[in-house]
Amino acid sequence: xxxxxxxxxxxxxxxxxxxxxxxxxxxxxxxxxxxxxxxxxxxxxxxxxxxxxxxxxxxxxxxxxxxxxxxxxxxxxxxxxxxxxxxxxxxxxxxxxxxxxxxxxxxxxxxxxxxxxxxxxxxxxxxxxxxxxxxxxxxxxxxxxxxxxxxxxxxxxxxxxxxxxxxxxxxxxxxxxxxxxxxxxxxxxxxxxxxxxxxxxxxxxxxxxxxxxxxxxxxxxxxxxxxxxxxxxxxxxxxxxxxxxxxxxxxxxxxx
Numbered sequence: 001x002x003x004x005x006x007x008x009x010x011x012x013x014x015x016x017x018x019x020x021x022x023x024x025x026x027x028x029x030x031x032x033x034x035x036x037x038x039x040x041x042x043x044x045x046x047x048x049x050x051x052x053x054x055x056x057x058x059x060x061x062x063x064x065x066x067x068x069x070x071x072x073x074x075x076x077x078x079x080x081x082x083x084x085x086x087x088x089x090x091x092x093x094x095x096x097x098x099x100x101x102x103x104x105x106x107x108x109x110x111x112x113x114x115x116x117x118x119x120x121x122x123x124x125x126x127x128x129x130x131x132x133x134x135x136x137x138x139x140x141x142x143x144x145x146x147x148x149x150x151x152x153x154x155x156x157x158x159x160x161x162x163x164x165x166x167x168x169x170x171x172x173x174x175x176x177x178x179x180x181x182x183x184x185x186x187x188x189x190x191x192x193x194x195x196x197x198x199x200x201x202x203x204x205x206x207x208x209x210x211x212x213x214x215x216x217x218x219x220x221x222x223x224x225x226x227x228x229x230x231x232x233x234x235x236x237x238x239x240x241x242x243x244x245x246x247x248x249x250x251x252x253x254x255x256x
Contacts, residue, residue, distance in 0.1 A: 048252050062227065074123045099130040135147060140199075155216055182231050
């Protein structure tokens with residue numbers, strides 16, 4: 001039974017999807033810079049790594065249990081993220097940002113039967129890249145600064161894995177099992193609004209805490225494909241709709 005629910009992590013990214021993503025983000029970058037930024041020579045640059053979480057907002061098939069024909073991705077899903085901030089302007093209040101996140105979505109369910117249990121494991125990874133603009137609107141005596149911003153995010157959904165096992169009531173013996181790779185990799189794009197605070201705790205080190213709301217698939221919808229995250233066996237008659245997500249991140253930044 002253990003082998004049915006254990007797989008070696010794969011980090012594959014759709015090359016064609018990222019090619020389109022890179023081109024669109026490069027174009028969007030120029031709209032993220034404030035007017036007159038090219039004349040500024042004093043650029044404050046910070047880079048960092050941290051933790052991210054991905055949470056689907058509202059009810060829908062993404063959060064519903066597999067037994068209800070959903071994806072099973074309920075609650076906070078963990079991830080890791082990289083950040084780069086390029087602060088411009090007289091007080092470094094205008095910031096161009098580059099964000100990258102990798103999320104690990106995991107859904108597990110036990111469906112009981114009179115003499116056995118059905119164990120279901122559904123996994124999906126997301127690689128997301130974003131370009132954006134932020135404005136620091138409150139300065140707390142230079143100890144910390146609050147900011148608001150907008151991003152254009154491109155996400156590639158990869159590494160879907162769906163496995164099930166019918167086991168005895170005691171979970172000791174596997175009666176049968178199987179699995180599939182689902183609907184395959186796909187990419188989507190959408191905007192995000194972000195609020196955050198960045199503060200200094202050492203000479204060149206900062207901590208950045210932020211919360212964002214994003215429509216992960218506002219652009220690139222395919223109604224015939226069915227809901228974005230559900231398995232292919234559960235998509236009959238259903239259409240893909242925009243999935244709202246709440247994104248949290250806490251990042252340790254280093255000033256270059």
